[in-house]
Structures are given as C-alpha cells and as structure tokens.
Amino acid sequence: MELNIRTYPDPILREKSRPITVFNEGVKKIATSMRNFIQRLNGIGLAAPQIGVSERIILADAGQKPIFIVNPEIVETKAEETFEEGCLSIPGTFIQIIRPSAITIKGYDLEGKEIQFKAKDLLARVIQHEVDHLDGRLIIDFLPKDELLRFHLEYNPNLPAYQVRERK
Ligand SMILES: [Zn+2]
Numbered sequence: 312m313e314l315n316i317r318t319y320p321d322p323i324l325r326e327k328s329r330p331i332t333v334f335n336e337g338v339k340k341i342a343t344s345m346r347n348f349i350q351r352l353n354g355i356g357l358a359a360p361q362i363g364v365s366e367r368i369i370l371a372d373a374g375q376k377p378i379f380i381v382n383p384e385i386v387e388t389k390a391e392e393t394f395e396e397g398c399l400s401i402p403g404t405f406i407q408i409i410r411p412s413a414i415t416i417k418g419y420d421l422e423g424k425e426i427q428f429k430a431k432d433l434l435a436r437v438i439q440h441e442v443d444h445l446d447g448r449l450i451i452d453f454l455p456k457d458e459l460l461r462f463h464l465e466y467n468p469n470l471p472a473y474q475v476r477e478r479k
C-alpha cells in the first residue's frame with residue numbers, strides 16, 4: 312500500500328467508489344492501512360479513496376472510539392448547522408459548510424455485520440464528509456461559483472496556503 316495520501320486534483324477523489332461485497336482479508340488490510348494513515352496524519356475522518364482504494368469504507372474518529380463503516384448509508388437527517396470543514400486531501404483549505412447536525416447511519420462493520428446508529432455534532436459531520444468522498448464529492452463542491460473560481464486560480468497543492476474566506 313502506498314504511503315502518500317491522495318490529494319486534489321487526483322482523479323480517484325472524483326470516482327464513485329465500489330460497494331464491498333465480500334468481507335475478506337482484503338477489507339481488513341484496507342482498514343489497517345486507513346487506521347495507520349489517520350493516526351499519522353492526526354485526522355478525524357478518512358475515506359478509502361483518499362488512500363488510493365476506490366471502495367466504500369470510511370473511518371470516523373470523532374467520538375469515543377474510531378468507527379469503521381462499510382457501505383455506509385445515511386438514512387435519516389435532522390436539523391442543520393454551519394461548520395468549518397477541512398480535508399486531508401485538500402490541505403490548507405477550510406470551508407464553511409451547512410449540513411444536518413444529526414443523522415442515522417447504517418452499513419456494515421469490518422466483519423460484515425449490519426450496523427445502524429445515530430450520530431450528532433462533530434461525528435455526524437465527519438461521517439457525512441466521508442460518505443461524500445465515496446461519491447466523489449469534495450468540500451470545494453459546496454463553494455459558490457465565484458469562490459470556486461478563486462479556488463481554482465489560487466490553489467496550489469505544493470503550497471497549501473489557500474484559505475477560503477468566510478461567506479458573507
Ligand atoms: Zn476529506
């Protein structure tokens with residue numbers, strides 16, 4: 312497994328990831344790699360495409376313990392809040408994004424057992440961000456057109472100093 316996290320504009324970040332159909336050693340290997348990445352990078356969430364694997368596995372580490380969700384599906388959302396999000400794949404970029412603040416999520420654990428639970432606040436935020444990754448959606452897609460234009464003009468992956476100004 313490669314050692315570098317995939318960063319924008321790597322095309323894998325725009326792919327729709329494949330669902331996991333067999334829960335084998337391969338799935339556990341991806342999970343181990345994701346755990347290593349998130350620890351090394353001090354992240355609170357990671358999706359498999361970010362480590363170069365176009366499969367539907369996410370890791371959220373914003374609650375009491377890290378949670379892997381395979382083939383995650385958000386089945387219910389409640390309320391809304393604005394919060395600043397960053398992304399390990401778009402270093403230095405922070406964007407104010409409106410999302411539901413409480414969700415019900417279902418999917419599978421690494422053994423293939425069905426799971427369903429409710430999440431709110433930061434954990435709900437992280438899960439939604441990571442599920443977006445599986446569909447090739449990134450935080451910059453939430454920008455209004457003029458800000459997106461500015462992003463494309465100013466963003467330099469080798470110089471991650473771009474900051475999106477707060478929306479008025
Ligand atoms: Zn991200």
